[in-house]
Amino acid sequence: xxxxxxxxxxxxxxxxxxxxxxxxxxxxxxxxxxxxxxxxxxxxxxxxxxxxxxxxxxxxxxxxxxxxxxxxxxxxxxxxxxxxxxxxxxxxxxxxxxxxxxxxxxxxxxxxxxxxxxxxxxxxxxxxxxxxxxxxxxxxxxxxxxxxxxxxxxxxxxxxxxxxxxxxxxxxxxxxxxxxxxxxxxxxxxxxxxxxxxxxxxxxxxxxxxxxxxxxxxxxxxxxxxxxxxxxxxxxxxxxxxxxxxxxxxxxxxxxxxxxxxxxxxxxxx
Numbered sequence: 001x002x003x004x005x006x007x008x009x010x011x012x013x014x015x016x017x018x019x020x021x022x023x024x025x026x027x028x029x030x031x032x033x034x035x036x037x038x039x040x041x042x043x044x045x046x047x048x049x050x051x052x053x054x055x056x057x058x059x060x061x062x063x064x065x066x067x068x069x070x071x072x073x074x075x076x077x078x079x080x081x082x083x084x085x086x087x088x089x090x091x092x093x094x095x096x097x098x099x100x101x102x103x104x105x106x107x108x109x110x111x112x113x114x115x116x117x118x119x120x121x122x123x124x125x126x127x128x129x130x131x132x133x134x135x136x137x138x139x140x141x142x143x144x145x146x147x148x149x150x151x152x153x154x155x156x157x158x159x160x161x162x163x164x165x166x167x168x169x170x171x172x173x174x175x176x177x178x179x180x181x182x183x184x185x186x187x188x189x190x191x192x193x194x195x196x197x198x199x200x201x202x203x204x205x206x207x208x209x210x211x212x213x214x215x216x217x218x219x220x221x222x223x224x225x226x227x228x229x230x231x232x233x234x235x236x237x238x239x240x241x242x243x244x245x246x247x248x249x250x251x252x253x254x255x256x257x258x259x260x261x262x263x264x265x266x267x268x269x270x
Contacts, residue, residue: 011086012090014104015075016028016032018051019095020046020047022046024096024097026055028097029060031102032093032101035101040060040061041063042062042064044074045064051064070177071181072177075090075092076176088164089162089163089165090168098204103121110162111164113196114196115164117193118184119197121155122199124200124202138155145186147231153195158200160200161181167188167243171184171187173187175226177219182226182227193243194244
């Protein structure tokens with residue numbers, strides 16, 4: 001793969017939340033460090049290894065939750081730390097090795113183009129090794145985000161993203177598990193934060209090697225409740241405060257309830 005080498009600014013941090021990924025986390029962190037990234041790992045209550053001890057030879061910052069609190073809370077813990085040391089942006093990576101750290105430069109380039117933007121890494125879904133459940137989940141989430149924001153976000157469930165730290169810290173979010181990444185997309189869009197998309201590669205580990213704290217039934221219920229809240233909020237006839245000053249391209253969101261209902265009725269998505 002082409003190495004999209006772009007010097008990582010001292011103000012940009014690579015954030016990797018980890019929960020029971022002892023098998024893969026050291027390799028992911030090492031690869032990120034090879035791209036000259038400043039790395040902070042959030043150990044979200046892992047029980048399979050001493051993450052801090054495992055990563056000590058790599059010299060990266062490790063923050064720890066004493067119990068599992070969810071991906072959203074892990075990311076916000078990292079955001080608070082990065083703000084405290086003067087960082088301006090974070091790029092988030094999964095700990096299971098599905099993302100290629102050599103593509104960090106793509107996100108750096110996007111940040112330099114518009115520092116206020118949220119950058120989403122869009123996965124290729126043409127490969128046969130992409131699980132059907134993931135294909136369906138992305139399609140459904142993209143559809144619902146389009147109803148909630150009027151925007152085609154490309155890949156609503158991608159965990160490879162770049163965020164401006166100050167805007168992220170000021171965005172009100174209630175979802176603090178895996179539904180965090182969906183809610184933050186909607187609320188940043190409503191706040192006028194520009195969106196950029198970059199193409200990324202993806203590599204899914206074999207089924208027997210996948211580690212996930214997700215609980216399918218509970219997470220489906222949690223996600224359904226989240227989308228119900230977001231759609232209900234969009235039906236309310238008043239806008240939310242804007243958080244971005246950038247003059248970059250923003251979506252045009254209708255806050256007229258009748259227009260939103262009409263969009264729900266005529267949308268041609270299965």
